[in-house]
Amino acid sequence: THAQAKTRILTNCFWPPQHYMCTQVLPTWGEWVEEATDGRVSIQIPPKSLASPPEQWGSVEKGIADAAVQFNGFVANRVTGPLVAMNPFVASADAPAMSEALWDTYQKFFADEYKGVHALSMWVITPAEVYSQNDTPINSIDDLKSRKIWALPGTVANLMKKIGVGVVAGPAVQANEVISRGVVDGHIGLSPVSIAAFQLGPYTKSMTQFKTRIYSTSFSFVINEKKWAEISPEDQAAITAVSGPKFGRMAAQFWVNGDKAALAKFKSEWDIKVYDADPAFEAALTEASKFLTAGWIKRATDKGIDGQAAYDFYVDRVSALSKL
Amino acid sequence: MQSVARAVLPRILSVLEAISAILLFVMMALTFVDVIGRYVFTAPIFGAAEMIQFLLAMTIFGGLSLINAHDSHITVELFEPWLKKRFPRLQPILVQSFSVAVMAIIAWQLTVFAIEAHEIGSFTVVLEWPLVVVVGTVAGLSVVSLIVQILGLMLQDDPEWRGDHGDPL
Amino acid sequence: MTTALIGFGILLLLCFFGFRVGFATLFVGLVGFALQRGWSPALSMTGQQIMDDAMSYNLSVIPLFILMGVFIYRADLSKDLYTAAYSGLGRFRGGLALSTVVACAGFSAVSGSSVATAATMTRVAMGPMRKYKYHDSLSSGTIAAGGTLGIMIPPSVPLVIFGIVAEQDIGKLFIAGVLPGILLVALFMGAVSVVVRLNPEAGPAGEPLDPAEARRAQRAVWPVLALFVLVLGGIYGKVFTPTEASGIGAVGAAAIAFMRGHLRSLPEWRDALVEATKTTATLFIVIFGALVFAQFINLSGLPYDLVDIVEDFELTGTQIVIFVMFIAILMGMVFESIGILLLLVPVFLPSLFAAGVDMIWFGILVVLVTELGLITPPIGMNVFVVRSVMPDIKLGHIFKGVVAFIVADLIALGLVFWLPEIATFLPKLME
Numbered sequence A: 001t002h003a004q005a006k007t008r009i010l011t012n013c014f015w016p017p018q019h020y021m022c023t024q025v026l027p028t029w030g031e032w033v034e035e036a037t038d039g040r041v042s043i044q045i046p047p048k049s050l051a052s053p054p055e056q057w058g059s060v061e062k063g064i065a066d067a068a069v070q071f072n073g074f075v076a077n078r079v080t081g082p083l084v085a086m087n088p089f090v091a092s093a094d095a096p097a098m099s100e101a102l103w104d105t106y107q108k109f110f111a112d113e114y115k116g117v118h119a120l121s122m123w124v125i126t127p128a129e130v131y132s133q134n135d136t137p138i139n140s141i142d143d144l145k146s147r148k149i150w151a152l153p154g155t156v157a158n159l160m161k162k163i164g165v166g167v168v169a170g171p172a173v174q175a176n177e178v179i180s181r182g183v184v185d186g187h188i189g190l191s192p193v194s195i196a197a198f199q200l201g202p203y204t205k206s207m208t209q210f211k212t213r214i215y216s217t218s219f220s221f222v223i224n225e226k227k228w229a230e231i232s233p234e235d236q237a238a239i240t241a242v243s244g245p246k247f248g249r250m251a252a253q254f255w256v257n258g259d260k261a262a263l264a265k266f267k268s269e270w271d272i273k274v275y276d277a278d279p280a281f282e283a284a285l286t287e288a289s290k291f292l293t294a295g296w297i298k299r300a301t302d303k304g305i306d307g308q309a310a311y312d313f314y315v316d317r318v319s320a321l322s323k324l
Numbered sequence B: 001m002q003s004v005a006r007a008v009l010p011r012i013l014s015v016l017e018a019i020s021a022i023l024l025f026v027m028m029a030l031t032f033v034d035v036i037g038r039y040v041f042t043a044p045i046f047g048a049a050e051m052i053q054f055l056l057a058m059t060i061f062g063g064l065s066l067i068n069a070h071d072s073h074i075t076v077e078l079f080e081p082w083l084k085k086r087f088p089r090l091q092p093i094l095v096q097s098f099s100v101a102v103m104a105i106i107a108w109q110l111t112v113f114a115i116e117a118h119e120i121g122s123f124t125v126v127l128e129w130p131l132v133v134v135v136g137t138v139a140g141l142s143v144v145s146l147i148v149q150i151l152g153l154m155l156q157d158d159p160e161w162r163g164d165h166g167d168p169l
Numbered sequence C: 001m002t003t004a005l006i007g008f009g010i011l012l013l014l015c016f017f018g019f020r021v022g023f024a025t026l027f028v029g030l031v032g033f034a035l036q037r038g039w040s041p042a043l044s045m046t047g048q049q050i051m052d053d054a055m056s057y058n059l060s061v062i063p064l065f066i067l068m069g070v071f072i073y074r075a076d077l078s079k080d081l082y083t084a085a086y087s088g089l090g091r092f093r094g095g096l097a098l099s100t101v102v103a104c105a106g107f108s109a110v111s112g113s114s115v116a117t118a119a120t121m122t123r124v125a126m127g128p129m130r131k132y133k134y135h136d137s138l139s140s141g142t143i144a145a146g147g148t149l150g151i152m153i154p155p156s157v158p159l160v161i162f163g164i165v166a167e168q169d170i171g172k173l174f175i176a177g178v179l180p181g182i183l184l185v186a187l188f189m190g191a192v193s194v195v196v197r198l199n200p201e202a203g204p205a206g207e208p209l210d211p212a213e214a215r216r217a218q219r220a221v222w223p224v225l226a227l228f229v230l231v232l233g234g235i236y237g238k239v240f241t242p243t244e245a246s247g248i249g250a251v252g253a254a255a256i257a258f259m260r261g262h263l264r265s266l267p268e269w270r271d272a273l274v275e276a277t278k279t280t281a282t283l284f285i286v287i288f289g290a291l292v293f294a295q296f297i298n299l300s301g302l303p304y305d306l307v308d309i310v311e312d313f314e315l316t317g318t319q320i321v322i323f324v325m326f327i328a329i330l331m332g333m334v335f336e337s338i339g340i341l342l343l344l345v346p347v348f349l350p351s352l353f354a355a356g357v358d359m360i361w362f363g364i365l366v367v368l369v370t371e372l373g374l375i376t377p378p379i380g381m382n383v384f385v386v387r388s389v390m391p392d393i394k395l396g397h398i399f400k401g402v403v404a405f406i407v408a409d410l411i412a413l414g415l416v417f418w419l420p421e422i423a424t425f426l427p428k429l430m431e
């Protein structure tokens, strides 16, 4: 079998080299691929990212890397479909379920949107929550309005601006700089695992959880079209079988495990209280966020996607698949 | 040709000096005002960090033209003196044409990058400005750096021009 | 692995024959990448890489700390710092050289560049040392070596660059540089003492200073100390980011210069800002080149081959560090400081991570080695700087005078190596 031509997929990982995406998720996928193709296709992950996070898709398109993971928020000008999972109040704590739901929605509604690259998989990470930095938990619109809030740019920041909250927005990796210095008294947009990863535990007093979560983040795993065409149909099928929802669930599970570990630390190390959101608060915020959903549906429809149907389908799939 | 370069280059450079000086000053002032605003008035400047990023890129390429014009780049002077003695004409021409060629690649690729940013219609993450405005300016400055470098190369035998600048310190 | 080594070989050749370091590095990186991925991807990668790095928030500390150094340079502080140090140390044997070391340390505390430190101190300290008949080799050697403190005592541009390349917290690296900086000052003073003990004629004692003059000079020390405490304290207490600290440092330095009668006209401002911009650009073109080259190395497989070697031979973290230090000392003989950091660190990063090496500690070690490189022959940047200000001194004399300080540097390297706490103690307190 060694005589056979070998294809090697140069797979980029933009997270820091020690992150589980680079040390476990992508290497596991590599093992699956190698096994499924009897060693005809293997992967190589460079020790350092070949491009900055916003440029992952572009770098695959240009052949700098063969495959890479793209945070969909950075490519809103290229694709609209996968942002269905980043609408307000469609998220569940069951990230693997959301990932499968997104893949199903992709296949049914927006498969044509991926041009220049071939979509290998998609996944959604564990949802963002609302955090208070002082002793009063945030559990009403008025609680929010009385504070200055750090928010993830995009959905969450726009929602906060809409209801009149003072917002400091910035990339997640710079959250620590703002939050640790007492510039704000609350923050929205991070899941518990990110609280731990960005060392925000000591600056956070309580977390408020909605029944349907306020927001989550989705990623696309894409491969260069020409590279994909180099692979024989037989091997393509084998790779597809270990990608799609199988890969998406596997990746998402790492965030679920991370959240579990972080929540344990909420109790044992940082004494962060966890509250369930008042249903009136959740209803009011859901209502206030309708304009964002309408905006997404319009953008999707403009792109030739049946926006309303895709949105409903995703929401139904998430609730059907969710076990958490 | 040389006389044209001799007449034009100092003027271009003094404009570029003024631009770079202003950019760096704004960068310093913005950083300072943002911190003061945050602590004294609890009013940080929205998107200050992102603005600083853009200013950095512009400052670098503004400054690069000043460096390119006089070819005051970092070198390792190990065999260079020996080579210069043996090939007094060839060595500088070779070295500087090489610099120009690489600089041309940089300017070309940054321009391509700017055009793509325009075609895709990317926006900056926090301020949501059109990305092409920022990267287009940077690409433009890199093209100017290249032009100035070529003009400087044309004048490299001109003793008056070479005496124009002192010790790079 | 072979590809990468050939790439390094060609790069060294190009640099040795006088091709500009930044352009040569970028070119070799581009071609190396193209040979593995094709020309079109290699060109796109180059454009992307340059644009990303030019717009990196973390890298914005570099121009601002450079600007801070330029303002401080123009504030004409070095004379007063020197006089203040002299008022305490001048009467001892070798006192003028001791004062030079201390004044260099003071200047380093508010300037991120070793070249500026060496240049300004040459102008200030050479005159008095000649007046007291100090041997030129001791005085020039002291200044060349004292200048290297500029990059160990924070703020430090090389520490920033290490932080970027190794993805380490720049604030922690600065704090980590404080104790090794103090250690170096002590060792350099020790080196002076040993030289004058062996050869008392090389550095006689000076005369006591007029008390009024001493007090006047000492007053100049306070703003410097205040600015250092503000910048470092702010970083240490997480009051501001290193970038913000650099902005505050630059404004503070401008204020000091203004109070001392400088920066009072538009042309003065313009000159200072233009000078900082030029230094920034010279550095960044090397940074761009090195980061493109690093992407070629990234694909070449060399970093993982090294990981395999480390695992096959069951090398410990310490052994890898010794190996890297050895190469860095060799490279330091011909390359200036930034080149070593940018070319060497990316290659060994995965092996160092795999071996669990503390990267803050490693960063301090690497910067110590690059300091050494600034004074080792044949290319010693600081030696050249002293020489360019004092053209009548023979290069050989300066290199001779630097020997005692090379020994001191090696002792410092050994001490930080065996007692990593010297570097890691303060940053651990930050957590």
Ligand code: NA
Pocket: C107, C108, C109, C110, C111, C112, C113, C149, C150, C151, C152, C153, C154, C155, C156
């Ligand atoms: Na310093």
Ligand code: NA
Pocket: C332, C333, C334, C335, C372, C373, C374, C375, C376, C377, C378, C379, C380, C381
């Ligand atoms: Na050297």
